[in-house]
Amino acid sequence: MASSTLSPIRSFGFALDIDGTLLRGSTLLPNTISTLQQFQRDNIPFVLFTNSGGDLEASKAKKLSELLGTHISPKQVVLGHSPFAALVDGREDLRHKPILVVGSGLNGDSEGPRRIAQSYGFENVYTLTDILAACPAIWPNPHSYTDANVRQLPNNLQFRAILVFNNPLDWAPVLQIIIELLLSRDGQLGTESSKNGNTELPNDGFLQDNQPQVYFSSTDLSWNSEYPVPRLGLGSFRAALEGTWKAFAGPNAKLNVVELGKPSHIAFAFAETALEMWRREMLMLEKGQELLPLKKVFMVGDSPATDIRGANDFVSPQGTIWDSILVKTGLWDGKSKVQYAPSAAVEGIKAAVEYAIKNCGE
Ligand SMILES: [Mg+2]
Structure with a gap:
């Protein structure tokens, strides 16, 4: 992907799990901040898609913005509930x-x-x-x-x-x-x-x-x-x-x-809609202004049973392809055989994004 030759309208985006993918508790995992900064710099839409909860999306977005050193909109936060x-x-x-x-x-x-x-x-x-x-x-x-x-x-x-x-x-x-x-x-x-x-x-x-x-x-x-x-x-x-x-x-x-959380179809449909709406907002499109749906969404997560299984099973109503990337910074130890096979299994968020950029079709 050579950014100079690309249209600013991305045909792909990311759904990123939080715990075990970007953070462990409230501790940053390696390359989290640089990855999110890269997304912002390159206009790559993303949502944070977690099964955790107990907080308002707006308040979670505020806390995540502080922790991740990047402004996160409440519209980019999809919690379990x-x-x-x-x-x-x-x-x-x-x-x-x-x-x-x-x-x-x-x-x-x-x-x-x-x-x-x-x-x-x-x-x-x-x-x-x-x-x-x-x-x-x-x-x-x-x-x-x-x-x-x-x-x-x-x-x-x-x-x-x-x-x-x-x-x-x-x-x-x-x-x-x-x-x-x-x-x-x-x-x-x-x-x-x-x-x-x-x-x-x-x-x-x-x-x-x-x-x-x-x-x-x-x-x-x-x-x-x-x-x-x-x-x-x-x-x-x-x-x-x-x-x-x-x-x-x-x-x-x-x-x-x-x-209703990951890996349910309802959760993935909700996340896809949130990502599409966020993408429209990034592009400052007016209501009703047409935009082709995302071609690909990369789900990056540490849980084979929720992140990977959900992305593999999800059939997008608008034909978007969901690709699953498993990181070994959380639940999965990187060695044991997983029941739900991802498209790629990598060290962490940085390698996940490198894989995605290579396979995004742009
Ligand atoms: Mg996780």
């Missing part, structure tokens, strides 16, 4: 319906996920704190949920969805309440469906009584922090939920959890 925004008015139409949000904000409170949900447009949002304040007997001594913001629960409240934003601090009361709602009648706390266990009904009678749908932002089993070995990710919480569910409902009763 960003695709929840698609549930507000889509087929699920949850804007006005009561939803329970699960996760922990930056201060460990459950107000964080509520703020994020409201920023997406959900208008009827409840938290664990609200439930525990209304009925302390639900779980004795829940030390993590003592924040002051409490919304009163109306009578006969029927939860229509449970949105798991990120790893809750205190798994036990959260598991308790999710399991209770999944076994309830009409998503009402304090009830039990009489259909549960009826083997003449589909799914042994479980989840046949208007219970809420569970959505998870992402299900990475583990993640890398500054600690020397991987930590329990949100996927571990999902495994705990599914294990508890099986213990109560038996081996034949399915629990249909919808997952």
Whole structure:
């Protein structure tokens, strides 16, 4: 790619994972800053596409801008829970319906996920704190949920969805309440469906009584922090939920959890749209002004199961080709055989970009 001969309109872009690809915890991995500076200098569009969460996109962008030494727009940030925004008015139409949000904000409170949900447009949002304040007997001594913001629960409240934003601090009361709602009648706390266990009904009678749908932002089993070995990710919480569910409902009763983070199709479609919109903004195009879709997007990440698998499986509605590049600065040790083969496996972000530039078709 000789930049002097190129049109400034790039036909390719990048979706970059963050943890294990650009950063480890809050420590910069080698060549992160120079790579992002290169993107800016050469007008190469990119989004930061992570399964982590618990923060508003705008606030995450601000922190990343400081850490990465490059201005990052909130529009370039796709978090594990960003695709929840698609549930507000889509087929699920949850804007006005009561939803329970699960996760922990930056201060460990459950107000964080509520703020994020409201920023997406959900208008009827409840938290664990609200439930525990209304009925302390639900779980004795829940030390993590003592924040002051409490919304009163109306009578006969029927939860229509449970949105798991990120790893809750205190798994036990959260598991308790999710399991209770999944076994309830009409998503009402304090009830039990009489259909549960009826083997003449589909799914042994479980989840046949208007219970809420569970959505998870992402299900990475583990993640890398500054600690020397991987930590329990949100996927571990999902495994705990599914294990508890099986213990109560038996081996034949399915629990249909919808997952919206990487590697889901929904997440990759969301990231592609974000990248296209960002590219338009970089080019300062007017609304309606035509632009050919990206020919290629390079997904660079350290997780074979999410970054690589998701990019390999994604079929872009606009025909963009997604190419997957695995780096060995995070989860993958660079030696073990991976289940989901990338287009290229390289040392780190710098080599990933070199590979991409060679194969971008420009
Ligand atoms: Mg990662």
